[in-house]
Amino acid sequence: MLASKAISFHPLHKLTSVNARERRLLFEGKEPIEYELLIAIPPHRAPSLVREANLTNESGWIPVDRSTLKTQFENVYAIGDVTSIRIPGRWKSDVPMVLPKAGVFAHVQADTVAQRITDEIAGRLPKAEFCGTGYCMLEAGERLAGFAFGDFFAEPAPRLELRNMGRAWHVGKVLFEKWWLSPFGIRKTLLRKTLLLGAKILRIPVTV
Numbered sequence: 001m002l003a004s005k006a007i008s009f010h011p012l013h014k015l016t017s018v019n020a021r022e023r024r025l026l027f028e029g030k031e032p033i034e035y036e037l038l039i040a041i042p043p044h045r046a047p048s049l050v051r052e053a054n055l056t057n058e059s060g061w062i063p064v065d066r067s068t069l070k071t072q073f074e075n076v077y078a079i080g081d082v083t084s085i086r087i088p089g090r091w092k093s094d095v096p097m098v099l100p101k102a103g104v105f106a107h108v109q110a111d112t113v114a115q116r117i118t119d120e121i122a123g124r125l126p127k128a129e130f131c132g133t134g135y136c137m138l139e140a141g142e143r144l145a146g147f148a149f150g151d152f153f154a155e156p157a158p159r160l161e162l163r164n165m166g167r168a169w170h171v172g173k174v175l176f177e178k179w180w181l182s183p184f185g186i187r188k189t190l191l192r193k194t195l196l197l198g199a200k201i202l203r204i205p206v207t208v
Contacts (some may be wrong), residue, residue, distance in 0.1 A: 068130070137176065
């Protein structure tokens with residue numbers, strides 16, 4: 001799809017600086033690339049609160065047990081983008097892979113931690129664990145979307161599947177967003193049931 005629209009893709013390029021006058025992107029160990037319009041996202045960082053509390057490690061994020069989401073501190077859990085969770089495989093020989101930062105993971109992690117805290121308060125042995133499965137809608141414009149899902153804890157590397165772009169996935173993405181943004185009530189319940197029914201028919205693992 002990118003090639004059909006004459007869009008260049010340059011993965012694994014570490015940006016070092018931008019020459020705005022010449023409209024050139026400079027990369028570490030790579031050739032410069034010229035651009036027409038630049039839309040850049042600053043480096044992601046954990047909030048200063050967790051850094052100042054010494055919850056982060058050398059990566060700048062909070063390391064947690066990948067199954068329980070426990071930190072190294074007693075009675076302290078961490079979920080979502082602020083965490084650093086190692087997964088099998090490596091980007092490079094010296095760069096281990098980590099779980100992507102995505103809302104779908106934070107959602108399931110929140111359920112896991114909530115159940116574990118509830119069990120602890122009730123004096124029960126916590127059993128809830130984060131399993132490392134996740135999914136993502138890939139919006140492509142023109143009412144088209146794709147769908148990717150898989151097991152990010154699979155050995156020896158994450159096992160992922162990608163479905164081809166289509167209008168049905170776009171409809172699913174819209175329904176998912178409507179469910180996510182709806183307040184608790186009948187509408188949210190109906191949207192949830194619709195999503196789960198569609199997931200069952202298409203045989204894809206969706207947790208909502």
